[in-house]
Amino acid sequence: MADPASYRPSPGEIPKAPGVYRFLDPTGRVIYVGKAKNLAARLANYFQDPAGLHPRTRRMVFTACAVKWVVVASEVEALSLEYAWIKEFAPRFNVMYRDDKSYPYLALTMREKFPRMHITRERKRASTRYFGPYTKVWAIRDTVDLLLRVFPVRTCTNGVFARAHAQGRPCLLGYIDKCSAPCVGKITEEAHRDLANQVGDFLAGKTAPFERKLEADMREAAARLDFEAAAKLRDDLAALRTVNEKNTVVFNDGTDADVFALVADELEAAVQVFHVRGGRIRGERGWVVERVDDSGPGDLMARLLQQVYGDIPEAQRPLRGTRRAARDDARSVDDVVHTATDQVPRDILVSAMPADAAALEQWLGRLRGAGVSIRVPQRGAKRALMETVTANAHDTLRLHKSRRSGDLTQRSQALEELQEALGLASAPLRIECYDISHTQGTHQVGSLVVFEDGAPRKSAYRHFTVRGERGEGASDDTAAMAEVLTRRFRRLQAEEAGEEGIDEDGVALRSGPLDEATGKPRRFSYRPDLVVVDGGLPQVNAARATLTEMGVDIAVIGLAKRLEEVWVADDDYPVILPRTSAALYMLQHVRDEAHRFAITAHRKKRARAMTRSLLDEVDGLGPARQQALLRAFGSVAKMRRADVGELAKTPGIGPRLAENLYELLHRDDASGGAKAATTAQ
Structure with missing residues (x-):
């Protein structure tokens, strides 16, 4: 690699004018093309301290060994020249927008003696009219099938056409009137070309004349009592309108x-x-x-x-x-x-x-x-x-991201790259990622997502309500993450040790990590090979400290969002994975999935808090008992008019709970009465 200082132009050499510049590698190949309003100011950015450059830009300036430029008259000329050079040299460090897939088009080969309508994925041939692109091949086939009812243009290949011409017998489409059969002379060359032009005009948008003509012909056939012909014209008209309906109207003013x-x-x-x-x-x-x-x-x-x-x-x-x-x-x-x-x-x-x-x-x-x-x-x-x-x-x-992660070969490669980059003893077949979501410290929720063999295991996803030391939530994200990790791995340790009891979430711990009913390990009993947290070195070190305090020895890393560095606990420098690395794509997918799951749980919790009922304030009055009360009385207003005995008759509501509910429902009345008595005195 060349040192950028070795080929940096002197400040006085670069003009302060619009232009286009290109970086070249030692073989003379163009590796980057750019434009600038001021060449001197723009090129100076590339020769600053390399530590301040984007990793991809830094790699480009160290790969290059020379820079050249051309001065132009205006920004518009710079724009045109930049595109021409990008197209000519295809520089490896330039952004190149490429279709994520090739789209099908409907083509009319007007250069042939008998024009042909067919589906293609290229747009290169001269004297061929292309229509589209369409999103799906089946959609364009449906369109062709409908159009052939009205415009029976040839759709066969040249080989099929030549064979039918030699045999003097048309193909099946000719017999069912979905081809005008020019191969056997059922239509003249001029008439068939006119038919092809009509198809082209219709696909280009000139549809109203054809619809009006078909409708007029249909009415004329019906007037002369030729109902069979009228019915065919009716179906043809419906077919054309179906094709039109596929083009959704979005602007009523005819905007282009x-x-x-x-x-x-x-x-x-x-x-x-x-x-x-x-x-x-x-x-x-x-x-x-x-x-x-x-x-x-x-x-x-x-x-x-x-x-x-x-x-x-x-x-x-x-x-x-x-x-x-x-x-x-x-x-x-x-x-x-x-x-x-x-x-x-x-x-x-x-x-x-x-x-x-x-x-x-x-x-x-x-x-x-x-x-x-x-x-x-x-x-x-x-x-x-x-x-x-x-x-x-x-x-x-x-x-695009899910397809990459869904590919088995890609997933295997990603796991191998992670093992090598992080120095793990084996590939991390089970990865757990944690994230915290809240709104200014309220309604704190932690998420746990699990990837096994590089793919999401959604049945193992969990979310945690973060309580904090006093039940009012954690003081910050680091404390919230520590609570979530503690609760998850304390549960894991209990199951691995075969302990019984109730965990902090109120879930009964069964003896041993195996489910007695199925004989299979419980989901929480699986020990992860790698723990990922969303954040940089401080978050990673805090998570590592929490696990160490619990005696859990599992690799912990963090994925920082700004430059996508991978931070390892107790390391001062991050692991930089290549931007096209399958491992980095997988870590991104894991991190994004944890973020999505945390936000979803947080929004649900926030929505429930915003719609809390007065009945939620009564200890011991859960959703089932609330529903029983509402079925018995119909509304909270009617409950206010009931006495303690009537409330206690509701299934599931005992005398003590009925008294608490009665006091709550009449709390405002009591405070209002006390206030009135004070005023009278």
Whole structure:
């Protein structure tokens, strides 16, 4: 590795002008490309004290051995050149948004003598019209099946077409009227091409003319008493309307917009985009990308827009109102002119305002040939749609992480990496993670989640109500964590020793760690191989001290959120796992699951506290007895009118409990009477 000081340019060499820079490795390969309003100020950031750099950035500057730059006239030119170089060199340290999956499209091969409609996952061939993307293959197959009722375009491969032509006999689709059978001359070349153009126009959004024509033909057939033809036209019309209904209306004003939502954690970012044309959702796509530095949402969003629209040639979209624009525009179901889905729309709605938004708007305006607006929606239908897109992005990131943790090979690799990184005697087959949740010290709840063989064991999850020394909660998170660990491992020690009695949670301890009914070990009797706490070195050392005091010898680590360092008890320096490490992904999943489970339990407890009944204040009056009272009297107001004897007749309510309840219900009356007597005196 090269020392950055060995190739650092002199301060006077770097111009204070807009430009694009690139770092090169010893072989001359470009490893990073960036742009700047001020090259001198930006490059100076890379040659500061390496300890202050993001780990990925620090690795990049030590991998490089040279830096070069090009001065340009404006920020917009810098934006264009940066994207061109990223696309050309594919630098390893740049954020590259790639689809988390390849999406299917519906294609019309207009270059062929007899155009063909088929499903594909590529968009590379010239003279082919593509529609989509669709989210599921089965959805596009349903669409094709419905369209073939009205537009029986050829869908067979060239080999099947040639064989049918040679035999003079069409395939099955030709016999059931889902293909016009051009292979055997049932339709002319010109008529079949016209049919293919009609399919393309319908998929592009020009649907209203076809629906009106089918409806008119249906009424005409019914008028001449040709009910069989009218019924077929009715079914065809229903099929077209079903296809239309798949494109959900979200904006009644016919807005053209791309809606981008970005959700990121410390290691990765997930992006979702909905293409809205003519007020309808015409397609959606998703990406998952590794975060290569500590860039914020604004920088990530700027790079995303740059890559999504970078392949569109400049000035491809003419100004609205020109002859070419009128010819190329598509129409929605209500005949509203809209931009094609593969072009830059007028409105770009984002969840976070991108960095250099003004320069991006100018650049995108050049690509569109008209003005472009980038903004964060604040209210109304656009804000509601943004929340939907954001929810999809959250789900994309969650699924991505769960799929990684769900893969058996990945889990095995993660456990092996953890064993090696932490110096454990064996792979941690059972991992327990603890977290604390509260609201300003109230309603404190601790959570325990369990991962066995790298996968969540949800039946072993537990939550703890943190009581503290005086029953009013712990003084801080460290004390709360100590209480949770003490209660969990005291229970474990009791079960391992075969002790009997009642634990602090009021649960009976059975003799021995085996369940007499099943003969299997109880869930709490399993000893973990690794304990994980949410936090840094102070939290880890406190947890380690608690376990040591109890005589429990189990490895304890903590996962800090800021830089995702893994802290080991009594070590002054953290263990840094690679950002793409399977072990780090697993620890993140464990930590996030503990956090989620703790928050869920805390919210339930807080909700119960906010809706507490007056009856909860009576000692010994649990939920079952409260229900019995409510069944007998119907309401608390009617209980107030009852005497002690009537209350005691309720099943489960004895004389002593009835007296306590009576005193509580009439406490306010007694205080009010005393107050009145004092006033009279």
